[in-house]
Amino acid sequence: MSVWDILGIEATSDITAIKRAYAKKLRLHHPEDDPEGYQRLREAYDSALKMAPYVEPEEEEPLDFAEPAAYEGGQTAESGGELGLGTDEGDYPASKPSSVSGYYGEPLHHAREPIPQDPIEQFIDEIDEIYDNFQARIDPEAWEDALNRDIVWDVERSGELQYALMDFLEDHRHLPRPVWQRLDDMFHFTENKEDLLEEYPDSLIEYIMSQINGTSELRYECFKENPAEDIDIEQYLDLREQGQYMIKEGELEEALDYLAHASEMYPHDPDLQLMLGKCHARTGNLTAADECFGQAIRLAPEELDGYWHRAQIRFEQADYSSALSDLEKVLDQEPENTDALSLKGRCYIGLEELDQARDILKQSNQLENPHIHSYIYLCMASNKHKYGQRHITAADRWRSWRSNLLFDTLMVLRLSWLYILVYLALQVVFDLHPVYTWLLIAVILWNTWKAIKVHWVLAT
Template identity: 30%
Template sequence: MKPWAILDIEPTDDISEIKKAYAKKLKIHHPESDPEGYQVLREAYDTAVKYAKASKKSVNIDSTTETNDTSINIDFITKTTDISPQFTIEYGPGSPLHMEEVPHEESPSIYEQNAHFLTQVEALYDDFYSRIDIGNWKTLLDSDLLWLIENKLVLSRMLLDFLSSHHHLPKDIWILLEDTFKWCDEEAKVTYSHESDFVDYIKKQLNTPIPLNYSYFRIIDCVDYELFFDHREKVQDNIMANNISAAKYHLEQAKKLYTDDPDLFRLEGIIYLLNEDLVNAYGSFEKALTINTEDPAALKYVITTYCENNQTAEALETYKYLYPESADTNALPLFVAKTYFKLGALDKAKTWALKAIKTFPPENEANILLSQIYANLRKKLSKALAEDPSNEKIKLKLDAINSEVFGRTTENTQLNEPKGILKAIQLIFKIVLAILLFVISLALIFASRIGIVVVAFFAIMRFVLKKGK
């Protein structure tokens, strides 16, 4: 069925008309009582809105061509840029939430108010600079509708459904949304079981150690930023999955859309680094730092690149800048091992962890990291072998890892045996010494008592002899 038939309106590029029809149909297909009907309605609404936007964009392009205006409107974002939202949130009598764009009755139903709330979410998301400002989301979420516990669940599901296809947000906003709706809580697993894949995506956004940045963009009219963000995110995901060929593909697609992004340069540098192209890796990291001079992630990869190229002095200098309280050369191999481990580059992480142990043998942290690396390697290879049992290459690699683990365990046992014997000898010596001291103490006490008696005896004898005289 076509979206216009579902919305019960004629085809139009008037988005407000589409939203009005959506709000009306939402009374019938409620997310709680009719989830399937709501899903169909939602898809029809999204399709209709996309059609309307595409129609308007086509008209704008035609008019631009007619006026022969080939200039591109570029607005640079700076720290002083006014990123106030271009949508209006108004609170008025008779309604906890009033949207200017959607006409409604004086006393709108809860369904209409929810539809208006979602309209504001869409308006906020569509305005890029407003979208990345957490203050705008705090204002939006400060709605009376969210104080109604049952209705909060309805809005939560509606918002989750919207965000599943509109999910390019900074990490601090994901934290705010999670604090508000608790999508990732254990208790919410049953409630949101049908959205489990997207809940996993939210968890990834919340837990990522190096979140992607949205603050260094300039808006160019002809750029599809949502598509750019999709490709950029897939570059990072494929790097973490060690699928470098797919990462390179999405990198090239992203660069066709937009190039002046520090995160994209950093991701490009990581791909070069993993392919051991150190010159280009360093060049990409430098480009990232040119745009974002204080990017700690890019600096970490610069240190790693220097270490891979045996430029210890340069690596140490950058390390001192990043960690002024700790500037020991011995710390560099462990630092590089950790960097590769976080990237999922386990083979390189293992190489540098072994260097760290060799450089500074008592380093317990390096041994612990190496154990984690071996565990992840075995898990990864075992999973791959389960999917392809006849793959001899994977079998050989898994056997090699198992042999390494066994060899290190044996080596550690042999190294620990002399230490154990030495400790046993030391313990026996301490026991013997304690016994000897105890015997000597008893002898002294006994001798002292005899001495007192002898002295007393001679003293009495002397006194008696004097008296006798």
């Protein structure tokens, strides 16, 4: 049986006809009731979509509307009948305008009543039309009419609609987050996540959840300001998404290939430039990373990510003044960003402006006590053998001593927590010999010595 037989249609290049046939058959092969039939139907649908571009449309034979020869008593001119011998115009009855009529001579305007389209098919066709119009696709308001159709609120057919919609989304994934959230409001994807995982591929459901939650969001606002008119937008979005996936997997070289190709197609996407810059930074190409982050800033000057990442690159390049300029942009909007404050303090250390460095690092450490990076570089800036010291007040000395004690305690606990946890668990279950207690004390003392040694190295 061919894929067209399974779908119940003739071979066609019409994608819409294939989708309608699939939606119609889907009601007969429910994944829960007939998993094998559903699998065959799905495979036939996928195959038909791949074959459609290569199906040649059949040429229709032209209809012959020539009037037949005069007829009477079974004789015609062509059959040589007696009445067919005449050649004068008067030998034939006058022709009358023909019209399609019913049995009673009345005009038949409609040969048959059109079959009404199934509401689910109509819904899928409507959102498919929105998806095909890219500017409408990325506008959440363009989806409102479709999402308020009566079929969406039809509880009895909600299961059928969900299966049709999920099949649609499996092949039409490139949607902005507000649209995904609107779909979630209507179809409760997040609420029914566990049920969906039992019925659909895990990869599809996890993808939908990441788009709704924004954990893998790639924005579409840039396409409103700079429409992508002369490119294959689906190919571009695929490349952008593949690049993001490869970064998460740590395959940086492959990610660079995808993202560079996408950037050649459409260089106006700040999210793409940020990802490309991160790839260059992690592979050691700081100059290219600086250029990408600069492009991201030019495309979206109000967003902070570009400034933050470029500041880190310029710090690595020892361009401390430029890094400070970018950090000021971040701190103007987020004055308590401890990471930005810590990097700013390190820039002042690089410029050998130690008083400012200590003040900023101290501020960062007080906001998040302890902020590990700030604390470490504060210790370095306070190294009396490497840098000059200013007069330290008694209050500052007490705060410094308290911070040092807290840092050393956290270091010891970080090194010893597993030993302490195992000891306590065993002590509850068994009556341990005192030798185990002394072993634990020895481990803690050893780790305390290591923490003090690290602190001493940082301070001297």
